[in-house]
Each structure stands twice: as C-alpha cells, then as structure tokens.
Amino acid sequence: MIVEHDPAFNKGSILFWISGFLAVAVFFVGLYALLAPVPGSASFGAPVTDATNTQGLAWVRLMGVRDIGLAVILLALMVVKARRIAGLMLLLLVIIPIVDCATVIHALGITYHILVHGGSAVLMLILGALLLRPSPSV
Amino acid sequence: MNSAPKSLLYWLCGAFALALIVIGVLAIIAPISASMMFGVPATTAEAVPWVRLAGIRDIALGLIYCAITALKQSRATGILMLLTAVVPATDAATVFLQNGLSYAVFIHGSSIVFMLIVGTLLLRRNN
Numbered sequence: 001m002i003v004e005h006d007p008a009f010n011k012g013s014i015l016f017w018i019s020g021f022l023a024v025a026v027f028f029v030g031l032y033a034l035l036a037p038v039p040g041s042a043s044f045g046a047p048v049t050d051a052t053n054t055q056g057l058a059w060v061r062l063m064g065v066r067d068i069g070l071a072v073i074l075l076a077l078m079v080v081k082a083r084r085i086a087g088l089m090l091l092l093l094v095i096i097p098i099v100d101c102a103t104v105i106h107a108l109g110i111t112y113h114i115l116v117h118g119g120s121a122v123l124m125l126i127l128g129a130l131l132l133r134p135s136p137s138v
Numbered sequence: 139m140n141s142a143p144k145s146l147l148y149w150l151c152g153a154f155a156l157a158l159i160v161i162g163v164l165a166i167i168a169p170i171s172a173s174m175m176f177g178v179p180a181t182t183a184e185a186v187p188w189v190r191l192a193g194i195r196d197i198a199l200g201l202i203y204c205a206i207t208a209l210k211q212s213r214a215t216g217i218l219m220l221l222t223a224v225v226p227a228t229d230a231a232t233v234f235l236q237n238g239l240s241y242a243v244f245i246h247g248s249s250i251v252f253m254l255i256v257g258t259l260l261l262r263r264n265n
C-alpha cells in the first residue's frame with residue numbers, strides 16, 4: 001500500500017538526504033522571498049524592482065509563505081517516513097517549477113533562471129518517481 | 139487506514155482542497171480580479187506574475203490535500219492542516235498590513251480557524 005510507512009526511509013537512505021536537501025532549499029527560498037522580497041524576486045527571475053511597489057512585494061511574500069508551507073509538508077512526511085506519499089506529492093508538485101519557468105520566460109525571456117526552475121522540475125520528477133516505487137534499492 | 143463510511147471531516151477536507159484549487163486557477167487565469175478578491179490588489183506589471191506564482195502554489199497545496207484525503211490519511215491530513223495554517227496566517231497579516239482591517243482579513247482569518255479546528259479534530263479521532 002502507498003500509505004504504509006517505510007522504516008528504511010531514514011538517514012541511511014540517499015533518497016532521504018536528497019528529499020531533505022530539496023525541502024530545506026525550498027524552505028530557504030520561501031524565507032528569502034518573505035524577508036527580502038526585492039532581492040528574492042530578482043533571484044527568482046521575476047524581479048519587483050521598485051521598493052515602493054508594496055503590492056508587488058506583498059505578492060512575493062505571499063508566494064514565499066506558500067513555499068515554506070510546502071517545504072514543511074515535505075519535512076513532515078519525511079519525519080513520519082511516509083516515503084511513497086512524499087513521492088506522490090513531489091510528482092504532483094512538479095506543476096510548480098513548470099509554471100515558474102513559464103512565468104520567468106514571460107517576465108524576462110530565456111535566462112539562467114530557467115535552468116534553476118527546470119532543474120527543480122527534473123529533480124522532483126526523478127526523486128518523486130524513485131520515492132513512489134514499492135521497494136527502493138537506494 | 140479507515141474504511142468506515144465517509145465522515146463529515148472527509149467531505150470538509152475535500153471541499154477545502156477543491157476550493158483551494160479553484161482559488162489557484164482563478165489567480166492564474168485572472169490575476170488582477172483574483173488579487174482584488176484576495177485583498178491585495180495587484181495592478182502593476184511587476185506584481186501580476188507573483189499572483190500567478192502564488193496561485194500555482196495554492197493549486198499544488200489543494201492537490202496534496204485532495205490526494206491525502208482520498209488516501210484516507212486522516213492523521214497525516216490533520217498534521218498538514220495544522221502545519222500549513224501558517225499560510226492563511228501570513229495572508230491575513232499581509233492583507234491587514236496592506237489595506238487595514240477589511241472584509242478580506244476575515245476571510246483569511248476564517249481559513250485559519252477552519253484549518254486549526256479541522257486539523258485538531260482529525261488528529262483527535264485517531265488517538
């Protein structure tokens with residue numbers, strides 16, 4: 001069953017560490033957007049340059065707290081060793097970096113930011129598929 | 139794993155997840171009107187992409203709640219509800235700081251109350 005917990009999904013598993021890296025990275029991206037929306041939005045690839053544009057900065061923060069929420073969900077699933085649910089979740093979440101890519105292309109055109117968001121999409125697809133397997137070997 | 143008839147909490151979680159997906163879709167296809175309903179109108183060209191970026195994350199959260207509710211993981215759903223109550227809390231604070239006490243603050247506030255109550259009830263029923 002997909003809902004069974006996997007005792008082997010712990011710090012002896014490479015997939016566990018990659019999931020943890022992804023969760024912590026997303027958490028800090030969200031925190032950066034929340035605390036420093038001007039540089040946060042620029043490093044994301046859709047800059048809000050005008051520091052007096054409070055509505056723009058507010059929406060960067062609103063996006064940031066959602067990243068934090070998603071990272072906390074992934075960490076919680078790791079804590080309860082729900083490996084396959086974490087995998088299912090990552091596959092569902094691949095829509096986020098895809099829309100991020102599209103948004104950056106729309107805002108700035110093709111830039112290196114595309115590689116970061118595209119890389120996230122690829123990582124989430126591969127990691128999600130590996131975690132979702134009935135019995136992983138790594 | 140609970141194979142009992144679907145409870146009220148099950149349908150509440152499902153409705154909540156669907157509402158979140160609808161809100162996210164609205165933010166992506168009509169960011170300006172959606173941002174007004176949200177309580178922080180985005181009228182500048184730099185702000186509009188961020189409404190969409192927040193919207194896709196709402197859709198993703200809605201999909202997670204949908205999946206975990208459909209799998210009848212009431213305990214996990216409860217934990218996720220309580221942890222992600224930080225999202226409407228920040229929403230309410232942002233709307234309040236931006237436009238003061240408005241109707242939208244109460245909408246976000248009621249989301250916090252809903253998530254805390256449903257999350258607590260989901261955790262209690264397994265203990």
